């Protein structure tokens with residue numbers, strides 16, 4: 001039951017959801033340990049009694065069936081060996097297309113979604129992009145950096161990972177927050193300004209990767225803060241992050257996070273990358289303006 005997770009503010013988020021998104025990506029420290037929480041969330045979507053009266057759903061047949069993994073409204077896909085095969089996604093789609101006999105929502109869970117390969121991810125993408133009424137997807141991973149970016153950008157990312165104490169310097173945090181704010185506020189006019197101010201501090205590829213990692217943590221914490229997912233540890237650094245970036249919409253933060261991860265991976269993968277050109281493209285993508 002979600003109520004068992006009193007310490008986890010994700011519960012508040014889930015309970016306050018007015019409308020469910022069609023696809024969620026949960027990032028957790030340990031998939032099996034966190035699975036009961038995610039299953040409880042699936043129950044919320046499927047079971048009509050669940051939490052509607054703030055009572056636990058002890059005698060509900062649907063919830064029992066979900067616990068026994070024999071509920072027709074819930075399908076769970078797991079990797080077969082090292083990957084999730086295309087056939088598994090296709091058979092999931094076929095099952096999902098059959099009407100349930102009870103008229104309740106359908107939920108599919110994909111465990112270890114980082115194990116989707118390109119072809120199984122492509123099959124899934126169409127499914128996520130053209131969602132049918134009453135069908136909801138929950139993807140779970142222990143590392144969202146391993147998720148194909150096409151998938152990542154189409155899911156509502158909920159990170160329940162413990163970020164742990166970090167060795168951030170206040171100065172660096174403020175610098176990077178400012179960098180993000182300028183991008184968000186000035187859009188294309190930001191290009192020359194942001195680029196020089198960023199490259200003044202981070203010249204080399206390794207420095208930029210480090211800065212991107214820190215920026216990723218900042219955005220991550222801010223998204224958690226906005227979703228009220230968990231209490232942010234009391235520290236000066238967290239206070240700074242909590243107090244800033246409030247003008248940026250949470251959906252934009254998710255978009256920034258997605259692009260940041262994509263560009264960071266590009267930077268890591270490509271040897272001898274042209275840093276100037278890379279930063280141009282990064283800022284153009286982040287500020288989302290069309291190149292003529």
Ligand SMILES: [Zn+2]
Nearest residue numbers: 047057060063
């Ligand atoms: Zn129930």
